[in-house]
Amino acid sequence: MGPRWRRRKYNNEDTLWEDNKVESEVGLDADNGTLGSWFKVSISNGRNYDRTWLINSMQDLCSVPFIPVDFHYDKRRARFFVQDARTAYALRDIHNKICDEKNQKISIFVSPSVVPYSVQNKFTSEEMEQLKVTVMKRYDASQKSLDLQRFRFDKDFMDNDIDVMLNRRSCMVATLQIIQSSIPELLALNLCNNKLYQLDGLSDMIEKAPQVKILNLSKNKLKSVCELEKVKELNLEELWLEGNPLCSLFSDHAIRDLFPKLLRLDGKELIVPTGMDIExxxxxxxxxxxxxxxxxxxxxxxxxxxxxxxxxxxxxxxxxxxxxxxxxxxxxxxxxxxxxxxxxxxxxxxxxxxxxxxxxxxxxxxxxxxxxxxxxxxxxxxxxxxxxxxxxxxxxxxxxxxxxxxxxxxxxxxxxxxxxxxxxxxxxxxxxxxxAFIPANSPLSEEQQEMVKSFSMQSRMKLTWAQKCLEDNGWDYAKAAEIFTMLQNESKIPKEFFE
The missing domain is CATH 3.10.450.50 (Nuclear Transport Factor 2; Chain: A,)
Structure with a gap:
């Protein structure tokens, strides 16, 4: 029953715009809609596409100019809001009219919405001015770096009773607006210790702070590399992630795949990959x-x-x-x-x-x-x-x-x-x-025996496990040492393997 139920739900959504009666029932009517009404725009599999390309493609085909409000990702979908029925109707009209590079049609769904959270919680002009003052106090012009760690607990905010939580999209977007207007040359941004669990708001960095090369996201709540995909268009050279749950689940390669120009991760130099990594x-x-x-x-x-x-x-x-x-x-x-x-x-x-x-x-x-x-x-x-x-x-x-x-x-x-x-x-x-699982009887050559002894002495592993490490890596001593060091640094080798 589970799979059938989900499939019916999907079919209903696909036919949403094929039935004008359904359209009226959900309130999307260009004649009856009022200016100021809010609508949510969802793009199926929107995460697969470059944000700038996606929005530009929609604006090119849409008969009404629009400004996307609160663009973000929800699982595989891209979402944003627009503010009147005429715009919503025009966006609905380009459903399946945009094709990606694989010639697949892009599905666009529009539905009525409450006022977006970021709009409801928009800063007043006085709060924006205080935010700007606080940001500029933390900016080091000589290093072109901005330190926003534990930003919520800044004394300026506490004294003025202003709640600035960077894990809220509205707060992050407002902060990035100030960076765009006042610090366009920014090269390094420190967001350590801000309880960030998603990076939807930070995705605006691609547009508002494109020069950033160093990003510190350490000691936050990020659980998946999927969050980093939201900022993968940044040309980062240094990234800090230590202290996030994702560090125990994903390796350096997964991060490097997202940021191919990355030179340092958590302060350590990255080895540039060469040749065939799959063995x-x-x-x-x-x-x-x-x-x-x-x-x-x-x-x-x-x-x-x-x-x-x-x-x-x-x-x-x-x-x-x-x-x-x-x-x-x-x-x-x-x-x-x-x-x-x-x-x-x-x-x-x-x-x-x-x-x-x-x-x-x-x-x-x-x-x-x-x-x-x-x-x-x-x-x-x-x-x-x-x-x-x-x-x-x-x-x-x-x-x-x-x-x-x-x-x-x-x-x-x-x-x-x-x-x-x-x-x-x-x-x-x-x-x-x-x-199956019959031990190999062929004796080791003298050279292999010396390799095992040497590897055991250097790694302090028992001879049996030193030999297995060498065997698993085709008796390539340097490669075995590299794999051993990597696993040891990540505490992946049981204590029983050592002398």
């Missing part, structure tokens, strides 16, 4: 070690993922694949087109969230067989076949056989990332179970 052993190291969120870096922003359960009806234990059947997109069994679309995961964030729902595993790297399917100058398709076992839950110890088919491409001309990922899972046969 099969490293991918499965993160997959198995409870760090699937780290796989975010491996996927393209618009990647796709699907999972298929290959079931043998002679297999008596199909019930132990229950956790995989929940996500099964076997085209022979899933006939409903809506469910097919729902089970196809789009965007790297959705993919990693889906992978994190699957049972925890340990892969038998010795069983891996990697085949190159085809390649061009810009694309690579390869498959990985092998075995893994589940390490938690009611199916702990169950051995599975799997095939992963990856299609990869270059991203920002610097690294390879996954565009398409298809996972096929089945129960392993008795023979496969018998051959």
């Amino acid at each position: 099969v052993p490293q991918y499965y190291l993160f997959y198995d070690n409870g760090e699937r969120f780290r796989l975010l870096d491996a996927y393209h922003d618009q990647a796709c993922f699907s999972l298929t359960v290959s079931s043998n009806f002679n297999d008596p234990d199909l019930s132990n694949l229950e956790e995989y059947f929940k996500h099964n997109r076997d085209m022979k069994k899933v006939q409903d087109s809506y469910m097919r679309m729902r089970l196809l995961k789009h965007t790297k964030h959705t993919i990693v969230d889906s992978l994190s729902l699957l049972p925890k595993t340990q892969h038998d790297l010795g069983s891996f067989l990697v085949d190159l399917c085809f390649h061009t100058e810009t694309m690579l398709c390869f498959s990985v076949n092998g075995w893994f076992k589940e390490v938690e839950g009611k199916c702990q110890g169950c051995v599975r056989a799997f095939t992963r088919i990856f299609i990869t491409t270059y991203y920002n001309n610097s690294r390879i990332c996954i565009m398409n990922d298809e996972m096929i899972v089945r129960n392993a046969s008795p023979r496969e179970i018998q051959n």
Whole structure:
């Protein structure tokens, strides 16, 4: 019932402008509407588009000039407000008349609204003057930097009983207006400790403070990289994020993908990426070690993922694949087109969230067989076949056989990332179970033994784990050391691994 209900809701919204009767009922009537009435404008998947391009495209086609009020994002949608029915009617009239670079029509929905919060809470002229005085007191002209940390608790505001909370869009927008008019040369902005949980208001920086190269967002409440996407058009060279919840969920690569010119993150120099960042052993190291969120870096922003359960009806234990059947997109069994679309995961964030729902595993790297399917100058398709076992839950110890088919491409001309990922899972046969996870008997060469001893001494890890780290990285000492250092700095290596 859940999926059907959501689909009906979507259909109702799509037909909102196809029925004039419905239009009148919701109050959008150009003849009856009064000047001063407020309307909310929503653009489906508006987050996918550059804000300036989107607004300019709408203004080019709209028969009535308009000024978008309180532009912001709500999940995947872009939203703003306009103030009279004539403008709302004109915007409604360009629904599906704008096409993006992929020739997809852009859906625009308009509905009556209460007065926007930012308008209701607009500062008086006296409050704006006090805000300007306080901002200028905190500006360092020699460094072209503005320190707004703990802004709400500034003595000027407390003495004058003015509530300036930068986690409110209205306050952030007013502050940026002052920056635009009084400090257009601003290079560094410190917003530390302002309880920012979303960056809708800060997205105006792209227009009002485009010269900013250093942005400090540390010690706030940001939970997702999605918030940073709202300011990704800034040409940042230095960014501070420490003390935000998102720091424990996303790696440096995820931040660097949004800000390709970034040189420093939380005060540390970033390594400029070169060559191929995706390595099969490293991918499965993160997959198995409870760090699937780290796989975010491996996927393209618009990647796709699907999972298929290959079931043998002679297999008596199909019930132990229950956790995989929940996500099964076997085209022979899933006939409903809506469910097919729902089970196809789009965007790297959705993919990693889906992978994190699957049972925890340990892969038998010795069983891996990697085949190159085809390649061009810009694309690579390869498959990985092998075995893994589940390490938690009611199916702990169950051995599975799997095939992963990856299609990869270059991203920002610097690294390879996954565009398409298809996972096929089945129960392993008795023979496969018998051959799985057999320790390799081949002895180490003298050179490898010396590498293990040296790596163990430098890392202080036990010999067993020092050897595994080297093996997982193809006996590339420098690469193993880099991975070890990265995981150790993030406290991801269990204490039991050390002497």
